[in-house]
Amino acid sequence: MDQTSTMDKLISLCKRRGFIFPSAEKYGGLQGFWDFGPLGVELKNNIKKAWWKRFVQQRDDVVGLDSAIITNSAVWQKSGHIEGFSDKLIECKNCNRRFKESDFAAADGAATLACPYCNSKNFSPARDFNTMLRTYIGPVEESSAVAYLRPETAQNIFVDFDTVRQALRLKLPFGIAQIGKAFRNEITPGNFIFRSREFEMMELEYFIHPKDDGTWFKKWVEESYQWFLDLGLKKENLRKYEQKEEELAHYAKETIDIEYKFGFEKGWAELMGIANRTDFDLKAHGFMYKDDVAKSEFVPFVIEPSAGVDRAALAFLLDAYDEVKGGRTTTTESNKEVETVLRLHKDLAPYKAAVLPLSKKEQLSGPAKELYHELKKHFMVDYDDVASIGRRYRRQDEIGTPYCITVDFDSLEDKKVTVRDRDTMKQERVAIAEITAYLGERFR
Amino acid sequence: MDQTSTMDKLISLCKRRGFIFPSAEKYGGLQGFWDFGPLGVELKNNIKKAWWKRFVQQRDDVVGLDSAIITNSAVWQKSGHIEGFSDKLIECKNCNRRFKESDFAAADGAATLACPYCNSKNFSPARDFNTMLRTYIGPVEESSAVAYLRPETAQNIFVDFDTVRQALRLKLPFGIAQIGKAFRNEITPGNFIFRSREFEMMELEYFIHPKDDGTWFKKWVEESYQWFLDLGLKKENLRKYEQKEEELAHYAKETIDIEYKFGFEKGWAELMGIANRTDFDLKAHGFMYKDDVAKSEFVPFVIEPSAGVDRAALAFLLDAYDEVKGGRTTTTESNKEVETVLRLHKDLAPYKAAVLPLSKKEQLSGPAKELYHELKKHFMVDYDDVASIGRRYRRQDEIGTPYCITVDFDSLEDKKVTVRDRDTMKQERVAIAEITAYLGERFR
Numbered sequence: 104m105d106q107t108s109t110m111d112k113l114i115s116l117c118k119r120r121g122f123i124f125p126s127a128e129k130y131g132g133l134q135g136f137w138d139f140g141p142l143g144v145e146l147k148n149n150i151k152k153a154w155w156k157r158f159v160q161q162r163d164d165v166v167g168l169d170s171a172i173i174t175n176s177a178v179w180q181k182s183g184h185i186e187g188f189s190d191k192l193i194e195c196k197n198c199n200r201r202f203k204e205s206d207f208a209a210a211d212g213a214a215t216l217a218c219p220y221c222n223s224k225n226f227s228p229a230r231d232f233n234t235m236l237r238t239y240i241g242p243v244e245e246s247s248a249v250a251y252l253r254p255e256t257a258q259n260i261f262v263d264f265d266t267v268r269q270a271l272r273l274k275l276p277f278g279i280a281q282i283g284k285a286f287r288n289e290i291t292p293g294n295f296i297f298r299s300r301e302f303e304m305m306e307l308e309y310f311i312h313p314k315d316d317g318t319w320f321k322k323w324v325e326e327s328y329q330w331f332l333d334l335g336l337k338k339e340n341l342r343k344y345e346q347k348e349e350e351l352a353h354y355a356k357e358t359i360d361i362e363y364k365f366g367f368e369k370g371w372a373e374l375m376g377i378a379n380r381t382d383f384d385l386k387a388h389g390f391m392y393k394d395d396v397a398k399s400e401f402v403p404f405v406i407e408p409s410a411g412v413d414r415a416a417l418a419f420l421l422d423a424y425d426e427v428k429g430g431r432t433t434t435t436e437s438n439k440e441v442e443t444v445l446r447l448h449k450d451l452a453p454y455k456a457a458v459l460p461l462s463k464k465e466q467l468s469g470p471a472k473e474l475y476h477e478l479k480k481h482f483m484v485d486y487d488d489v490a491s492i493g494r495r496y497r498r499q500d501e502i503g504t505p506y507c508i509t510v511d512f513d514s515l516e517d518k519k520v521t522v523r524d525r526d527t528m529k530q531e532r533v534a535i536a537e538i539t540a541y542l543g544e545r546f547r
Numbered sequence: 548m549d550q551t552s553t554m555d556k557l558i559s560l561c562k563r564r565g566f567i568f569p570s571a572e573k574y575g576g577l578q579g580f581w582d583f584g585p586l587g588v589e590l591k592n593n594i595k596k597a598w599w600k601r602f603v604q605q606r607d608d609v610v611g612l613d614s615a616i617i618t619n620s621a622v623w624q625k626s627g628h629i630e631g632f633s634d635k636l637i638e639c640k641n642c643n644r645r646f647k648e649s650d651f652a653a654a655d656g657a658a659t660l661a662c663p664y665c666n667s668k669n670f671s672p673a674r675d676f677n678t679m680l681r682t683y684i685g686p687v688e689e690s691s692a693v694a695y696l697r698p699e700t701a702q703n704i705f706v707d708f709d710t711v712r713q714a715l716r717l718k719l720p721f722g723i724a725q726i727g728k729a730f731r732n733e734i735t736p737g738n739f740i741f742r743s744r745e746f747e748m749m750e751l752e753y754f755i756h757p758k759d760d761g762t763w764f765k766k767w768v769e770e771s772y773q774w775f776l777d778l779g780l781k782k783e784n785l786r787k788y789e790q791k792e793e794e795l796a797h798y799a800k801e802t803i804d805i806e807y808k809f810g811f812e813k814g815w816a817e818l819m820g821i822a823n824r825t826d827f828d829l830k831a832h833g834f835m836y837k838d839d840v841a842k843s844e845f846v847p848f849v850i851e852p853s854a855g856v857d858r859a860a861l862a863f864l865l866d867a868y869d870e871v872k873g874g875r876t877t878t879t880e881s882n883k884e885v886e887t888v889l890r891l892h893k894d895l896a897p898y899k900a901a902v903l904p905l906s907k908k909e910q911l912s913g914p915a916k917e918l919y920h921e922l923k924k925h926f927m928v929d930y931d932d933v934a935s936i937g938r939r940y941r942r943q944d945e946i947g948t949p950y951c952i953t954v955d956f957d958s959l960e961d962k963k964v965t966v967r968d969r970d971t972m973k974q975e976r977v978a979i980a981e982i983t984a985y986l987g988e989r990f991r
Contacts, residue, residue: 118710118714119714120714121610121710121711121714121715124707124710126614126615126618126619126703127615127618127619127621127622127703127706128710129706129709129832130619130621130622130625130706131619131621132619133615133617133618133619133684133694134684134685135684136615136617136618136619137615138612138613138614138615138703138707139612139613139614140610140612140707140710140711140714140715141610141611141612141711141714141715141723142714143613144611144612144613145611147613148599160923160926160927161923161924162923163919163920163923163930166565166584166585167585167588167589168582168583168584168585168588169582169583169587169588169591170570170582170583171570171571171577171580171581171582171745172616172728172745173577173580173680173730173744173745174570174571174577174580175570175571175574175575175576175577175580177571177574177575178571178574181574192686199687201686201687202686232686236617236682236683236684237682237683238680238681238682238696239680239681239732240577240578240579240680240732240744241578241732241734242636242645242676242732242734243643243645250577252682252696259570259571259582262571262573262574263568263582263584265573266562266565266568266572266584267565267584267585270562270563270564270565270584270585270586271565271584271585272933279585284616284728286617288683288684288685288686290685290686300617300684301615301616301617388573475607476607479604479605479606479607480605481991482604483604486607489716547925
């Protein structure tokens with residue numbers, strides 16, 4: 104399917120079904136800021152949970168951290184962000200609007216391009232514009248009280264290196280992982296939640312002996328790539344892109360981006376990056392590591408797998424979006440219509456199951472509600488008794504619910520319900536008493 | 548135990564064991580900002596998970612939301628925050644430092660009090676100081692680009708009222724819940740994480756027909772109170788305080804605070820509040836609700852149970868903190884020492900279990916590591932083979948690990964391990980093959 108038109112349909116679906124919509128839309132929104140609705144928050148939480156489980160809980164060499172968003176400006180002074188975390192901006196000398204130079208440079212013949220607002224061709228030379236968001240702490244707005252909203256979670260990990268290492272008695276190699284919000288005053292946010300000004304990151308800083316950097320870099324590229332595959336992204340939509348020398352950040356010796364075929368820009372765009380940051384950061388903050396066994400002291404290297412939660416969510420949604428021409432549901436009315444199926448990995452699906460009584464009659468709604476409440480003790484489960492069963496299947500397909508559980512009149516006799524699989528569309532009769540265990544096996 | 552000295556010991560424990568420590572401490576910290584270390588992030592996540600499970604997943608009338616932190620200033624204009632979300636500040640006319648008037652007023656004879664910095668008694672009259680944090684969005688710092696870091700998550704819920712209601716086809720009564728960061732430029736942050744400038748909230752806005760407000764208000768007070776009890780807070784440390792007419796916020800018809808005996812200030816301090824906000828907020832944002840059955844249109848009332856994650860974490864930690872004089876561990880060295888036990892509810896404990904091989908010998912570490920890796924697939928589990936078994940028990944007690952699993956030489960023969968319960972100190976032999984199920988029954 105064409106990714107660009109998929110994107111348009113997805114944006115519409117996300118708003119209509121309560122996944123994602125512009126923040127404060129009632130007041131015209133705020134460019135680059137998004138709210139995650141009831142289904143979006145579950146999707147996002149499931150992504151974060153899957154990442155944390157894989158990279159913190161299940162490993163014996165990684166611990167977690169949750170540091171403050173607003174950070175002492177000394178951190179960003181030392182890290183080089185205050186000096187260097189900037190975009191080149193040009194200003195239209197006629198209307199004084201500012202633009203990102205690279206947006207113009209991307210097109211042919213920047214010099215011939217006019218201001219999109221006033222059509223003037225008179226631009227100032229490019230100037231650095233720091234993209235960190237600033238605020239003031241304390242009762243007086245003075246420069247000493249300036250603090251920054253972190254543009255990444257990584258620096259907070261570096262600054263806490265010694266405290267965490269000592270508290271947990273960690274020895275190299277070890278990692279510190281963090282999931283949290285970060286902010287960048289992007290000049291041109293866009294492509295739905297791909298480039299926003301407020302976003303969430305999943306970052307892991309893996310500290311190693313400098314001699315091991317090649318091995319660990321490769322390992323983390325593979326681990327990261329595999330994580331996306333395991334959560335269902337199609338292999339053909341995923342690729343590794345090795346940054347060229349001139350593309351590398353100043354602190355990086357080597358960087359591989361895992362790109363997803365989002366469809367916009369050049370088709371492929373960065374989903375996450377794995378960087379060998381060398382000893383740049385720990386050195387900047389003045390940390391050393393003492394190896395008691397080898398009796399040596401040195402500054403560890405850092406391998407950083409860094410992913411965006413929002414970008415991951417967008418990739419999972421785009422990848423899962425599927426359209427099927429009719430016939431999925433049993434009602435005749437829908438046979439000719441295009442049906443949307445969100446084939447999300449079942450661990451990521453907002454609802455794990457939906458309980459659908461065949462009719463609204465008390466006879467069925469009684470046991471259906473009972474089953475629903477039993478299942479809700481353990482899983483996110485939906486309940487729907489409005490409109491035909493075919494229409495209800497479609498509503499669940501559209502939001503990616505893996506299992507639809509139908510309570511029908513036979514259920515009253517045989518104490519069984521029909522479980523329909525979203526993808527295979529196979530239906531099987533399962534004893535009501537077994538349903539919790541049935542789902543339990545499928546959602547560990 | 549005396550809560551004040553408990554607090555001092557707890558703060559030290561939190562730093563030493565990696566629960567909580569000042570943000571960017573390496574650079575002198577930033578007053579009112581805290582980082583949650585490896586154990587702290589697990590504790591906090593467990594609190595949030597327990598709240599979300601109880602109040603979103605397990606209910607059929609509440610859905611979730613995760614909205615942006617930085618919010619269009621129109622939202623705060625309409626809500627009244629730009630005008631009224633302020634503290635009264637007085638300024639020392641000699642050294643120009645500013646103070647919260649209420650901090651002075653709290654003591655006797657404010658007028659006689661001197662500036663704590665320069666000792667001058669010459670103060671300006673009190674002026675309003677808005678405690679919302681401000682930032683600028685977009686490439687130019689001008690007033691039109693001002694945006695605010697939300698001081699609460701509630702307004703974002705109100706603003707999304709229609710979008711969420713329509714997407715999920717919700718009918719009254721229903722609630723929208725949100726967990727997320729909020730920021731307040733507190734003049735006097737303090738008491739560890741009790742009053743900080745960056746904090747996390749768990750808020751639920753429950754929309755009802757105005758005639759039902761009394762019933763629902765009472766229900767939410769009880770539900771909220773019960774949640775803390777169910778997670779192990781001692782009844783004698785918890786109380787309900789009904790705000791007097793003159794204490795109520797301008798939007799509230801009735802508010803009950805659930806207070807915890809933190810020990811500081813007047814002994815009791817607010818852990819969470821349940822407010823009847825009437826139709827103030829939905830009216831301010833211009834929302835109506837149409838009841839299709841009753842054919843009526845009106846502005847719903849809102850009952851708001853609002854809790855702080857950090858305050859909850861502090862209450863759980865303080866409440867769980869216990870000291871026992873010797874004898875808990877089997878080694879003689881520790882018999883006379885005071886031993887710390889963190890009696891956290893097992894659902895909140897950072898680690899659910901710790902695997903402790905009796906010796907570091909390969910013979911034991913092999914099967915111990917194997918068990919550890921098996922358990923880590925499902926639970927947060929620690930592994931410790933450093934120092935005597937008595938010392939290791941104490942290390943786990945101090946961080947609240949409910950179960951210590953010891954692998955000894957008998958284990959090689961009988962394929963069983965010793966499971967020690969943190970609170971009862973009972974030890975039982977459990978087959979290695981059964982341990983996952985054993986913990987599974989205890990952590991659903």
